Amino acid sequence: MTVMTAVAEGREGDQALAAGIAEARLLGTDLVLVNLRLSALDHSGLPEDVTITLVERSGPGDRDPVDAVLDEIEARPGIDRLVIGIRRRSPVGKAFLGSVSQRLLLQSPVPVVAVKPPADRSP
Structure with missing residues (x-):
């Protein structure tokens, strides 16, 4: 059993x-991080009590981020769930603009845990 997280x-x-x-901690399992950012993921904040495999993309010229995540799931048969971050979008925005998160929700062959950041409560 392994958890995969797409880090946008x-x-x-x-x-x-x-x-x-x-x-990963809750399940007592390994974690695979697929870095979808255009810069390297900062390793300094990663915990030492979880075994983490980091998959870096090569930058903007690399393949589609959704394909990168789905390819990694396919290449690693032990992946049991995918964790992704989502943001609030209007119905019109969803209809006209595809998102990586939405495509992963629809195309992932494993269950998806979708989380969103807390609401910004700035005055």
Whole structure:
């Protein structure tokens, strides 16, 4: 059993990373991080009590992020669930603009845990 987390840019990616680590700890299993960011993932905050495999993409010229995640799931038969970060989008935004998260929800061959960051309560 292994948990995979797709780590995108921004707060959604940070929330997915935290949730993926928590899920791996809860299940007592390994964690595979697929870095969808355009820069390298900062290793300094990663815990030492969870075995983590980091999959880096090569940058903007690399393959589609959804394909990168789905290919990793296919290449690793032990993946039991995928953790992704989502953000609130209007119905019109969903209809006209595809998102990596939405495509992963629809195309993933394993169960998906979708988390969103806490609401920004700035005045």
